[in-house]
Amino acid sequence: MAERDHLEPGEQSPALARRFDEMLAEDDRIEPRDWMPDAYRATLIRQIAQHAHSEIIGMQPEANWITRAPSLRRKAILMAKVQDEAGHGLYLYGAAETLGVDRRDLLELLNTRKQRYSSIFNYPTTSWADVGAIGWLVDGAAITNQVPLCRCSYGPYARAMVRICKEESFHQRQGFDLLLTLSKGTAEQHAMAQDAVNRWWWPSLMMFGPPDDQSPNSAQSMAWGIKRFSNDELRQKFVDMTVPQADVLGLSLPDPELTLDGQTGHYRFGPIDWDEFARVLKGGGPCNEQRIAHRVKAHDEGEWVRQAAAAHAAKHAPVRALKPATEAVA
Amino acid sequence: MNEIVEPPPPQKLAGPPPPQRLAGPPLWEVFIRGRRGLSHVHAGSLHAPDAEMALRNARDVYTRRGEGVSIWVVPSVAICASSPDEKDPFFAPAADKVYRHPTFYTLPEEVRQM
Numbered sequence: 001m002a003e004r005d006h007l008e009p010g011e012q013s014p015a016l017a018r019r020f021d022e023m024l025a026e027d028d029r030i031e032p033r034d035w036m037p038d039a040y041r042a043t044l045i046r047q048i049a050q051h052a053h054s055e056i057i058g059m060q061p062e063a064n065w066i067t068r069a070p071s072l073r074r075k076a077i078l079m080a081k082v083q084d085e086a087g088h089g090l091y092l093y094g095a096a097e098t099l100g101v102d103r104r105d106l107l108e109l110l111n112t113r114k115q116r117y118s119s120i121f122n123y124p125t126t127s128w129a130d131v132g133a134i135g136w137l138v139d140g141a142a143i144t145n146q147v148p149l150c151r152c153s154y155g156p157y158a159r160a161m162v163r164i165c166k167e168e169s170f171h172q173r174q175g176f177d178l179l180l181t182l183s184k185g186t187a188e189q190h191a192m193a194q195d196a197v198n199r200w201w202w203p204s205l206m207m208f209g210p211p212d213d214q215s216p217n218s219a220q221s222m223a224w225g226i227k228r229f230s231n232d233e234l235r236q237k238f239v240d241m242t243v244p245q246a247d248v249l250g251l252s253l254p255d256p257e258l259t260l261d262g263q264t265g266h267y268r269f270g271p272i273d274w275d276e277f278a279r280v281l282k283g284g285g286p287c288n289e290q291r292i293a294h295r296v297k298a299h300d301e302g303e304w305v306r307q308a309a310a311a312h313a314a315k316h317a318p319v320r321a322l323k324p325a326t327e328a329v330a
Numbered sequence: 331m332n333e334i335v336e337p338p339p340p341q342k343l344a345g346p347p348p349p350q351r352l353a354g355p356p357l358w359e360v361f362i363r364g365r366r367g368l369s370h371v372h373a374g375s376l377h378a379p380d381a382e383m384a385l386r387n388a389r390d391v392y393t394r395r396g397e398g399v400s401i402w403v404v405p406s407v408a409i410c411a412s413s414p415d416e417k418d419p420f421f422a423p424a425a426d427k428v429y430r431h432p433t434f435y436t437l438p439e440e441v442r443q444m
Contacts, residue, residue, distance in 0.1 A: 033414045083394070090391050094375045097357070103377065104354050160374070167395075306379075310355065313379035 024225050029155040032098040040224055043217070044154050045099050046115070047226065049106045052092035053117035057110075057291050059085045061125040062134060070128060077174050078131060084167050091160040098156045111296050119277065120203050122285030129182055129189075129196035135175015136249075137197070137204040137242070143168045144238040145208065153225030176245065183250045190250075197246070198254040205269070206277045208235040214274075239267050357406040358384040360391075362398035370402050378403075 016035040023030060030036055059082050066082065069075035093103045109115040120138055125131065146168065149161040182193035209215055209231040221227035229237075243260075246253050257270035279285070355377040361370035373392045378384035384403040392398065412420055428434050437444060 031414065033411065080394075083390075087391050087394065090376060091374060097375070102354065163374075306355070309379040309383060313355075313383070316380065 024153055024223075027153075027225070029158065030153050031155045039220075041099055043221065043224070043226065044157065045096055045101055047221075048092055048096040048099075048157055049101075049109070050116055050118075052089045052096060052106065053110045053115060054121065055085050055089035055092060057117045057121045057295060058138075060291055060294055061121055061123070061287075062131055064125050065128055065131050068128065069131075074178070081135070081171050081174060084171065088160075088164045088167070091163055092157075095154075095156040095160045107299065111292065111299060113283070113292060116281065117291075118207060119280040119285060120207050121291060122280050122288045123199070123203055124286050126199075127192050127196060129179065129192040130200070132175045132178030132182065132193065133196035133200040135171050135173075136179055136245070137175075137200045138207070139168055139171040139175060140242060141204045141207045141238050143172060144234050144241070148228035148234075151225075151228060157226075176249070179249055179251065193249070194251050197249075197251050201254050202272065202276075203280075205235055205239070205272055206274075208232075208238070210274065210277070236266055239269055240265075243267050355379045355383075358388070358403040359406050359409060360384075360388040361402040361404065362388075362392055363400035364397060365399055370400065373397075375406060 013035065017037065020030070020034070020036055020040075023034075030040075062078060062085075063082050066075060066078050069078055093106060096106060097103055106115065110117065125134070143165060146161055146165050150158055150165055152158040152161065179193050179197070182189040184190075212218065212230045212232045215231055218227060218230060222230070239258075243253065243258065255270045257268065259268050260266075261268050280288070283289075356379075357375055357377055358381075359375050360373045362373045363370045373388075376384065376387050376391055378387050381403055385401055388401045388403055393401070424430075
């Protein structure tokens, strides 16, 4: 029998499975052409796709404010940030494709609501201060989630995350800077910043997912080296990091139970409304319909561009093919 | 005389035939030279209908912060890769030739530097 890279789906090979386990045990990275269990592949495809969808849907709430940014400086910053989110989506769709799926199919699953994106983007951005709150809290939570993913066992996902994390730190800082400016501004601006933080705080804590005892897939993801810390661990890390920053901003967080536990050194926080989380995830958030409708519209309206680019490429392909390579490029 | 009634022809499915899916834009691998003096390093991949668009997209996707001074794009199908399952036999010749490394040789103490 000829040597092959992959087994047929469902086919077992104890030797390959053992090598996969050994690589995980040595904290080695799995690369696209390595054998991997079907469930590992499926889990990664789902997670990376939903991550990619979150990046591109996440462009919408912020892009909402580009035309109304209060200065050219803020406008340029916001445009750069929204452009980054598109780039992050592309890195991640690229990583997903190394697992044997087609980006077009993933986008179709997003457009037809068969795959999800982070439920945080189903909340509206009702004031300019929301751009700051998203940068500080939502991107802050995302970074807390994503930094450990840079050590994820799947090489292409980990590499995409390294690139993304580098860029996210600008996102968080610009949000903090925006809120600080508002907070130190007029009473009205301060109130606007406080209102935005009040609305985004709890949804940001939900971004880490359900509590550990209600997160059935976490254990397997940890065993596979996809997940490195539990949902609750990451949430706690984010809270501990963020509370002192709120003090610097001169803004309060909307949780009367938030207290520093002197014994553990961690902040204790009040109960999270998981019913709301479930409701928004199921499609009952304020903007679920709007986000998908806008996404589908943008996709459909881009069809002529894709067709024109393909037609142009087809027209010029023969000419290019005839051009001999005359110089070494390396 | 009884008319012979032919059975009706088999019904075709209503509606237009399912649209044939066109091939999407091909995949390209992107290599970036970080600065002069360094070689190009693989940065990632992207889809584009032709090489020119691939270069422009690569600039937008992979060099938004001055990460590169030169970009190569290569059709992914043009890359031949060694198989991961061949790991042992394919790279074995390198593993058993310790004498290729300078540390294999013990120098007399009088030789201070070499």
